[in-house]
Amino acid sequence: MSPSQIFLISALLALSSCHVFGQTTIDCQRPPQLVDPALCCKDGGRDQVAEQCAQRILGAPNGQKPAGPPSLDTAACLAECILTSSKYIEEPQKLNLANIRSDLSTKFSNDSLYVEAMTIAYSKCEPQSQRRLAMILQQQQQQLQQQQSQQQQPRCSPFSAIVLGCTYMEYFKNCPDHRWTQNAQCALAKAYVTQCGLGA
Template sequence: MSPSLVFVILVLLGLNTYQVFSQTTIDCQRPPQLVDPALCCRDGGRDQVAEQCAQRILGTANGQKPGGPPSLETAACLAECILTSSKYIEEPQKLNLANIRSDLSAKFSNDSAYVDAMTMAYSKCEPQSQRRLAMIQQQQSQQQQQRCSPFSAIVLGCTYMEYFKNCPDHRWTQNAQCALAKAYVTQCGLGA
């Protein structure tokens, strides 16, 4: 999945946490300067499933501004499409970790550190995402019917946050701005 697409999902879920201060003290209460997570920790990139889902969901999003960020509902549907099409979800709000590991191992057969980091992130984020979804559902009125559950978007946001915090050394960019971004994400308790 494209890092910019993941970032949009994170921002829309209120997790705009890939931001850092340009000073040494980290204040979790103040939004720091934005840094692109893909510049610090390379992920697997956007694959065919993500491309097809983006075409299907973003190409037909009702009321979307062309080129603008997707709505929360559109982001939820996009994330749901990606995880369902990849067979990462076996039933509502339940990840299939065996399928996730198998798929990632096939796509990244020469990078077991990446496969391990992503699989661990999905595993750690599943229960956290289930709890967060339950809290969201309690706060919503029964009359608000959503087209897509936010569970997949919560899982993806959390997973990429955990991956960022545990980025394999060979995918990490060593510089002060990235070190500060990782410190902010870790110290402020973001992710799972």
């Protein structure tokens, strides 16, 4: 599973709490045609940790793709597996930025601009993700009180999925020039993500 696929899965959670800045050139209620972010902004490519987590969480043996998109709970567990296995998160709702920078620097030793863009994105997204998680948990608590019945609790916290979704949106907005594909579709996608407040 590539970071761009994780981005698309994680975006489900991030989109549920997007803010609108009121720009007139982009209608935030009508997103442009979906474009694979990796076609516009080259990401880090396939990652062994993400692949192993996908096999464990999604149960997709022998490289087969699962049928249909995963549920929000499954996406949350996948993101949690990726961040904990990578040692990017070691305690609930807290990123280890030193480990993130070290891991990225090792994997991308020939691309310091990419390492810096991703590290900054993670750093900016941590507090934003903590706030979004608090809002989600508060909404869930209110729904539970209104229904006055026992709902099945999610297996995994959505924090990791929120962080990944935010991080890849933030990276997309600030993509290093040497990784960006300049065309109208990508420019429109970037304008939408930036003007509609997706990411940090």
